[in-house]
Amino acid sequence: MRKGFQGKTCAYCGELGISSTSDHVIPRQFVPKNLRANLPQVPACAACNNAKSADEHYLATVLPLGGNHLASSATLELDVPRRLAKNRRLHRELAASQTDIWLNLGGGIESTIGFSIEADRVLRYARWMIQGLHAHHWEPVPKGTWVGAGVLTPAGQKFHLGFMNMGGLRLRGDIGDGLFSYAARRSFEKPYISAWWLRLFGGVMLGGDPNVPGFASPDLFGLIGPRPIPELFADVR
Secondary structure, three states, X not given: XXXXXXXXXXXXXXXXXXXXXXXXXXXXXXXXXXXXXXXXXXXXXXXXXXXXXXXXXXXXXXXXXXXOOHXXXXXXXXXXXXXXXXXXXXXXXXXXHOEEEEEEOOOOEEEEEEXXXXXXXXXXXHHHHHHHHHHHHOOOOOOOOXXXXXXXXXXXXXXXXXXXXXXXXXXXXXXXXXXXXXXEEEXXXXXXXXXXXXXXXXXXXXXXXXXXXXXXXXXXXXXXXXOOOHHHEOOOO
């Protein structure tokens, strides 16, 4: 680890001077070796680094199952079976939850296979990814600032689209030729306020809200601001 990452503000909890290590915002295990050049790194404290890593080990196994990218397909064939072989319990849980689902994708109703996953870990990682990218491109999110992430409700989509179309500092990034994509809009007047768009593994379809049957989205959205707005986000299961 480079010394430049020690004693800095943690990109995830916002504590000043607490970082003891560097963290890859997009973990190396998510990305094939030939696409790992210049992965974003940020300062992190030991507690945040360990907690994030625990979720990443789980997500590295389950998210490629729903990936929509050539690199994700390769990971599914080569890495996921090996990871499942080391975690028999997760293998059994995924197999038991497998079901046929019908999705309304705008152009019609389509059938596909779905799995139940620990959605809270996906959304928590999305928040970490937003905080890490914010720190990498701009500066750490101040401690105590609200960071929300998830699949948007219809009302949330209108709110988020309006924010993204407002004036502000723009950001767009791509890692792994579309394996991970993101965009953001940061307010000029209040730089601690920003809106984010994320797409993981080329577009993992997330849904399961009983109030919106048949709805799923390949996109995750995030907001950073002074107060929580949880009603913008749909339930994910």
